[in-house]
Amino acid sequence: MKRLISVLLENEPGSLSRVVGLFSQRGYNIDSLSVAPTEDTTLSRLTLTTVSDDHTIEQITKQLNKLIDVVKVIDLSEGVHIERELMLLKVKASGAARAEIKRSVDIFRGQIVDVGPTTYVVQIMGESTKLDAFIEALSDAPILEVVRTGVCGLMRGEKSLKV
Amino acid sequence: MELLSGGEILIRALTDVKVKHLWGYPGGAALHIYDAIFRQDKLDHILMRHEQAAVHAADAYARATGEVGAALVTSGPGATNAITGIATAYMDSIPMVVISAQVPQEKIGEDAFQEIDMIGVSRPTVKHSYMVKRPEDIAETIAKAFYIASTGRPGPVVVDVPKDVTDPNNKVAYKFPEKVKLRSYQPTTRGHSGQIKRAVNLLMSAKRPIIYSGGGVVLGNASEQLRALARRLNYPVTNTLMGLGAFPGTDRQFVGMLGMHGTFEANTAMHHADVILAVGARFDDRVTNATERFCPSAKIIHIDVDPSSIAKTVRADIPIVGPCDVVLGDMLDQIQQADLQIDEPAIADWWQQIDEWRNRHGLYTASRYKPSKGENIMPQDVIKTLYKVTKGEAYVASDVGQHQMFAAQYYLFDKPRQWINSGGLGTMGFGLPAAMGAQMAYPDANVACVTGEGSIQMCIQELAACTQHQLPVKIIILNNQSLGMVKQWQDMQYGSRYSHVLYEDSLPDFVKLAEAYGHVGMKVTDFDLLESSMEECFALKDRVVIMDISVDQDEHVYPMHVAPGSMRDMWLSKTERT
Numbered sequence: 001m002k003r004l005i006s007v008l009l010e011n012e013p014g015s016l017s018r019v020v021g022l023f024s025q026r027g028y029n030i031d032s033l034s035v036a037p038t039e040d041t042t043l044s045r046l047t048l049t050t051v052s053d054d055h056t057i058e059q060i061t062k063q064l065n066k067l068i069d070v071v072k073v074i075d076l077s078e079g080v081h082i083e084r085e086l087m088l089l090k091v092k093a094s095g096a097a098r099a100e101i102k103r104s105v106d107i108f109r110g111q112i113v114d115v116g117p118t119t120y121v122v123q124i125m126g127e128s129t130k131l132d133a134f135i136e137a138l139s140d141a142p143i144l145e146v147v148r149t150g151v152c153g154l155m156r157g158e159k160s161l162k163v
Numbered sequence: 164m165e166l167l168s169g170g171e172i173l174i175r176a177l178t179d180v181k182v183k184h185l186w187g188y189p190g191g192a193a194l195h196i197y198d199a200i201f202r203q204d205k206l207d208h209i210l211m212r213h214e215q216a217a218v219h220a221a222d223a224y225a226r227a228t229g230e231v232g233a234a235l236v237t238s239g240p241g242a243t244n245a246i247t248g249i250a251t252a253y254m255d256s257i258p259m260v261v262i263s264a265q266v267p268q269e270k271i272g273e274d275a276f277q278e279i280d281m282i283g284v285s286r287p288t289v290k291h292s293y294m295v296k297r298p299e300d301i302a303e304t305i306a307k308a309f310y311i312a313s314t315g316r317p318g319p320v321v322v323d324v325p326k327d328v329t330d331p332n333n334k335v336a337y338k339f340p341e342k343v344k345l346r347s348y349q350p351t352t353r354g355h356s357g358q359i360k361r362a363v364n365l366l367m368s369a370k371r372p373i374i375y376s377g378g379g380v381v382l383g384n385a386s387e388q389l390r391a392l393a394r395r396l397n398y399p400v401t402n403t404l405m406g407l408g409a410f411p412g413t414d415r416q417f418v419g420m421l422g423m424h425g426t427f428e429a430n431t432a433m434h435h436a437d438v439i440l441a442v443g444a445r446f447d448d449r450v451t452n453a454t455e456r457f458c459p460s461a462k463i464i465h466i467d468v469d470p471s472s473i474a475k476t477v478r479a480d481i482p483i484v485g486p487c488d489v490v491l492g493d494m495l496d497q498i499q500q501a502d503l504q505i506d507e508p509a510i511a512d513w514w515q516q517i518d519e520w521r522n523r524h525g526l527y528t529a530s531r532y533k534p535s536k537g538e539n540i541m542p543q544d545v546i547k548t549l550y551k552v553t554k555g556e557a558y559v560a561s562d563v564g565q566h567q568m569f570a571a572q573y574y575l576f577d578k579p580r581q582w583i584n585s586g587g588l589g590t591m592g593f594g595l596p597a598a599m600g601a602q603m604a605y606p607d608a609n610v611a612c613v614t615g616e617g618s619i620q621m622c623i624q625e626l627a628a629c630t631q632h633q634l635p636v637k638i639i640i641l642n643n644q645s646l647g648m649v650k651q652w653q654d655m656q657y658g659s660r661y662s663h664v665l666y667e668d669s670l671p672d673f674v675k676l677a678e679a680y681g682h683v684g685m686k687v688t689d690f691d692l693l694e695s696s697m698e699e700c701f702a703l704k705d706r707v708v709i710m711d712i713s714v715d716q717d718e719h720v721y722p723m724h725v726a727p728g729s730m731r732d733m734w735l736s737k738t739e740r741t
């Protein structure tokens with residue numbers, strides 16, 4: 001089952017590599033990872049997605065908590081939460097396909113952020129499944145490049161992940 | 164305020180965290196630090212002959228005393244040589260701080276001479292690591308490193324110190340922090356009282372209970388609480404390889420070690436138990452055999468200070484996160500206060516059953532191994548003789564192999580920290596430097612290194628450091644002319660095809676080797692002379708002695724788990740299995 005883990009991490013040199021190293025060392029997989037400093041610059045917020053069973057997830061959260069640099073860990077997928085991912089996608093767009101692609105972008109509430117003589121750069125934001133669906137929807141147009149930020153997310157409502 | 168250089172601060176901070184002995188080896192990047200060591204006399208530096216051994220010795224000093232071990236190595240090859248030692252300590256959760264010198268910061272990343280990314284290389288083998296960037300940060304980093312190494316589940320911490328940080332010309336104010344506080348690290352100090360209550364209830368209702376205690380009881384200084392609780396309950400106790408000594412080996416309630424080479428009675432009792440109290444143990448694969456067949460009727464209470472140890476390989480019915488001494492103490496208090504009673508008749512039946520197992524196939528039943536005779540010395544008898552000669556009071560440091568298992572089975576450790584071995588990583592070469600660490604801690608004690616002719620050659624160079632630092636350890640080689648443990652597996656699983664486990668007459672003459680280093684060498688080939696020779700060996704109080712004892716070359720270690728299988732599936736000899 002897909003899980004979304006959120007980690008509050010000391011913003012120290014090497015702390016990210018400890019998290020990433022933990023995953024490879026213990027044979028857990030990471031599907032996506034996003035990390036950046038928070039409003040408190042001594043802390044980084046890291047969000048990762050992994051497909052794991054309950055037992056493995058329990059171990060992952062315990063092992064993450066054990067890292068000295070990790071301040072807090074939550075499994076966002078346990079409760080109601082918001083998740084977002086941003087994708088930039090360069091697609092071949094010429095002739096009749098140009099209008100076709102534009103229509104798909106509109107349907108997905110994306111934006112065309114760069115226009116070349118034969119290409120578009122499209123920006124789509126949303127849940128990962130929406131991004132997947134957009135790629136699917138473009139089936140005929142040749143995709144030149146895709147870059148995704150990885151998922152970030154937080155809990156809905158009053159609760160928040162804080163020190 | 165006093166102005167000191169980074170090198171001086173480092174040494175001063177080490178003395179402020181009460182380090183007495185620093186095991187190390189110098190080199191270019193560590194020169195400033197070594198100069199600071201030269202110009203003081205509080206901290207005793209012990210020059211070893213290899214960084215691996217320096218780290219093993221620091222590790223064993225920690226195991227023997229409960230204090231934090233400390234080692235110092237130079238950058239590059241010094242640092243990589245230290246890795247095996249660090250990993251050994253990591254796998255057994257030993258509190259230790261390893262200081263590695265590093266190339267100057269302006270050179271980092273340039274593939275400078277003797278540059279290695281120590282933080283990166285050591286990462287999977289440390290509890291934590293730091294690189295110090297300014298001399299002002301050294302004292303605080305050392306304080307944090309020692310705090311982290313010694314609290315919660317202990318473990319090794321690496322402190323990487325670039326050369327420019329120890330520059331003698333850059334002096335800064337020295338201030339040792341009074342308290343260390345880390346917002347991201349707060350080890351548990353108590354067990355959950357509701358869980359403890361549930362555990363006590365389950366424990367009192369048990370009809371076939373067993374206490375399975377591990378290295379955490381030794382590390383957590385919980386041996387006293389374990390003994391008190393076990394006595395109050397009159398339940399059988401088994402120890403893991405790492406837990407030996409936490410419960411007295413000679414106690415009637417002790418059923419021996421459990422696991423791959425555990426006793427018949429310990430493994431069988433585990434299999435049939437209805438309640439298992441696991442404390443400071445981690446359900447290691449060398450204990451459980453196939454986890455899906457592990458102890459089918461048992462409800463499991465699992466106490467550990469590290470939550471990630473709980474339910475990692477085997478599910479716990481009642482998990483309790485907390486220090487073993489505190490949790491066991493709380494359990495005993497509850498039992499005493501409410502004057503709870505065990506199920507006497509059930510426990511009496513259980514003991515009768517266990518004694519029957521013990522008498523059937525226990526380690527001390529006559530048929531366990533063929534007795535020694537004349538030129539045929541059985542390795543088990545070497546350990547029994549060692550036990551007798553040292554009155555069961557020696558510190559025994561072991562290497563890895565069959566000799567290690569025989570020592571674990573036949574030397575009955577009555578005290579925690581008496582038995583020092585590399586259980587988790589299984590590092591050959593650990594024995595001799597480990598014995599040195601223990602001897603440094605207890606100069607007047609008998610310290611034996613039980614080893615094989617294979618293992619001893621992996622850190623043999625330390626015979627020189629024994630001379631230099633007057634560490635009169637006694638090296639007991641169970642010489643079976645082979646990498647015996649590997650050979651045993653080749654016998655059992657590879658049709659006795661002895662692929663690279665024999666030396667083809669290349670073994671050194673250990674007597675001459677001992678003498679070359681200025682030590683005493685003894686060769687024993689006759690069982691009738693074994694005990695008197697060993698008496699002689701230990702009578703040489705201030706000498707290092709190597710006893711090269713020729714033992715049976717075909718003996719296997721039994722019992723041995725049949726894998727994959729349950730706890731009770733064992734080979735009892737080359738021909739019998741359960």
Ligand SMILES: Cc1ncc(C[n+]2csc(CCOP(=O)(O)OP(=O)(O)O)c2C)c(N)n1
Nearest residue numbers: 564565566589591615616617618646647648
């Ligand atoms: C550094 C290292 N390399 C290899 C091994 C694998 N190994 C385990 S036991 C063993 C044989 C040890 O031989 P010896 O020291 O003579 O002990 P014996 O089993 O014969 O008593 C080997 C090679 C190991 N544990 N450690």
Ligand SMILES: [Mg+2]
Nearest residue numbers: 615616645647
């Ligand atoms: Mg051997």
